[in-house]
Amino acid sequence: MRxxxxxxxxxxxxxxxxxxxxxxxxxxxxxxxxxxxxxPAAAGGPSDxxxxxxxxxxxxxLGQQFVVENMGGAGGSLGAGKVAKxxxxxxxxLLYHIGVTxxxxxxxxxxxxxxxxFTSVGLVTEVPxxxxxxxxxxxxxxxxxxxxxxxxxxxxxxxxxxxxxxxxLCGILLQQATGAKLTTVPYKGTxxxxxxxxxxxIDLMCDQTTNTTNHIKAREVKPYAVTTPQxxxxxxxxxxxxxxxxxxxxxxxxxxxxxxxGTPEDVRKTLAAALQKALTDPVVIERFxxxxxxxxxxxxxxxxxxxxxxxxxxxxxxxxxxxxxxVAK
Ligand code: MLT
Numbered sequence: 532m533r534x535x536x537x538x539x540x541x542x543x544x545x546x547x548x549x550x551x552x553x554x555x556x557x558x559x560x561x562x563x564x565x566x567x568x569x570x571p572a573a574a575g576g577p578s579d580x581x582x583x584x585x586x587x588x589x590x591x592x593l594g595q596q597f598v599v600e601n602m603g604g605a606g607g608s609l610g611a612g613k614v615a616k617x618x619x620x621x622x623x624x625l626l627y628h629i630g631v632t633x634x635x636x637x638x639x640x641x642x643x644x645x646x647x648x649f650t651s652v653g654l655v656t657e658v659p660x661x662x663x664x665x666x667x668x669x670x671x672x673x674x675x676x677x678x679x680x681x682x683x684x685x686x687x688x689x690x691x692x693x694x695x696x697x698x699x700l701c702g703i704l705l706q707q708a709t710g711a712k713l714t715t716v717p718y719k720g721t722x723x724x725x726x727x728x729x730x731x732x733i734d735l736m737c738d739q740t741t742n743t744t745n746h747i748k749a750r751e752v753k754p755y756a757v758t759t760p761q762x763x764x765x766x767x768x769x770x771x772x773x774x775x776x777x778x779x780x781x782x783x784x785x786x787x788x789x790x791x792x793g794t795p796e797d798v799r800k801t802l803a804a805a806l807q808k809a810l811t812d813p814v815v816i817e818r819f820x821x822x823x824x825x826x827x828x829x830x831x832x833x834x835x836x837x838x839x840x841x842x843x844x845x846x847x848x849x850x851x852x853x854x855x856x857x858v859a860k
Contacts, residue, residue, distance in 0.1 A: 561798045562595040567623045568788075571610025572692055573603040573720025577658060577739035581786050582626040584818050585655060588809035593801070599626075603719025605859070606695030608634045608641060615648035619793035621802065625649065628658075628786045630695045632844035636852045637695045638859045646845060649789035651837035652802045654827045655810070656819060658739040658784040660701055660758040661769065665731045666751060673756050673775035677709050685712030688733040690724030693717040694859040697784040698724070700848065701737035701758060703855045708777045728752060739784045740766065740823030758782045765823045785827075787837050799834060807832045 566589075570582045579601060586597035602610035607630045617623035625631075634645050662673075670676040680687050691699040698721050702713060713735070718724040721738045728736050729751055736743075737758065744765055747754045756772045757763050760781055772780040788806060790799060809815055810826035819825055830836060852858075 561621050561801055562593055564622065565596040565598050566593075566621065567600050568597050568626050569600045569602060569610050569614050569623065570626050571602055571604070571607035571613075572627070572696070573718070573722045574599075574601040576692070576720035576722030576725075577742040577784065578607075578627060578786065579720070579722065580741045580822065581656060581658070581819075584815050585626065585788075585806070585809050588812040588815050589802075589805045591812075592805045592808045601720075604693065606630055606634070606637070606691075606693035606699060606717075608638055608695055611645065612641070612643050614789065614791055615643040615645075617791045619650070619791040619795075621790060621794055621798035623791065624652070624802070625789045626655070626786065627789075628784045629697050629700065629782075629844055629848075631787075631789070632841055633695050633700060633848045633852060635845070636849045637857060646841070648792055650792050650794045650799055651834040651841065652788040652790055652799060653806045653832040653834060654837050654840060655786040655788060655806070655832070656824050656826055658741055658786065658824045659763050660697070660737050660739055660782055660784060661743045661747065661766065662701075662705070662735070662737050662755040662758070662772070663728070663743050663747065664735045664753040664755060665728055665733070666753055667731060668734055668753050670755075673770065673772065676755055677711060680709065680711035680713070685714060687711075687713055687735055688716050689713040690716050690718060690721065690728055690733040690736045692720045692724065694857070696721070697782070698736060698738050701782050703851065703857055704780060704782055705737060707851075707855060708772075708780055741819075744821070744823045763823050765821070785840065787840075789837075803832070803834060 568586050570578050572578045582599045586599050590597045607627050614625040631645050670679040689702050716733050721742055727733045746752045754769050756775050757769050807829055810832050
């Protein structure tokens with residue numbers, strides 16, 4: 532009897548050592564198969580543009596394909612939910628933005644808690660936003676636009692990527708700052724919304740330079756202002772909303788990478804290191820610059836910096852959303 536117990540115990544210990552070894556070996560070998568980088572917005576849009584550049588660079592440095600998967604809808608909260616529920620093994624990641632910090636406030640019945648569901652990898656870039664109209668929209672300046680919006684009494688159509696998307700959050704700030712009402716038209720991303728703005732089927736958008744710069748330069752949309760405190764190099768003719776009379780108006784689409792909660796620390800370190808490398812990649816730097824943005828600094832491309840940013844934005848937007856009485860219907 533004693534003999535049998537000892538050999539059973541020995542077998543068990545052996546197995547757990549082997550199991551632990553396998554897990555450690557898997558973590559050391561990470562990634563040993565393609566990694567999904569989920570973007571919770573439509574393909575061809577601003578977040579997709581950022582994701583594909585970063586995915587290409589991380590694929591190169593980690594020797595495995597980072598495959599971008601698009602899943603738009605509900606401002607991005609649907610796709611983010613898929614990552615929140617994914618296995619915490621480093622093979623399913625989320626690339627999105629500031630919107631993630633607003634989901635809990637905007638979607639009271641969200642089936643996951645963004646503040647608890649993810650493990651931070653790092654910030655990627657802070658994309659400035661631009662207020663743009665269809666090319667034949669009458670107003671020729673910010674001042675004229677605000678007068679026009681008020682005169683139209685809420686009938687001006689404003690394309691967004693849904694409740695919680697940064698294009699929607701910018702709309703909340705714009706309505707609060709101007710007192711003008713807008714009719715929001717949600718899409719699965721600002722990629723498809725831009726198609727309708729170019730087609731003059733909607734009137735106005737607040738969208739990221741990664742999606743607007745080329746259309747502004749080609750005069751396919753009417754440029755009004757940028758949402759950063761300083762003008763942007765590639766769009767230096769466009770005034771800021773602050774210099775247009777809206778003191779303190781500021782919003783950028785800071786993008787970041789998250790993994791599901793419980794992702795092993797080794798894997799997270801490998802990902803953070805590959806992200807930092809991607810942010811010094813000349814191809815990424817050049818493409819970002821042409822689209823009006825820059826990679827964040829090395830110090831910001833860390834899990835700790837993202838955690839800090841996440842908490843401060845949850846507080847900021849929780850208050851703003853409550854004041855605006857915004858909630859997903
Ligand atoms: C997108 O990629 O479509 C945007 O990031 C959506 C948004 O406005 O948040």
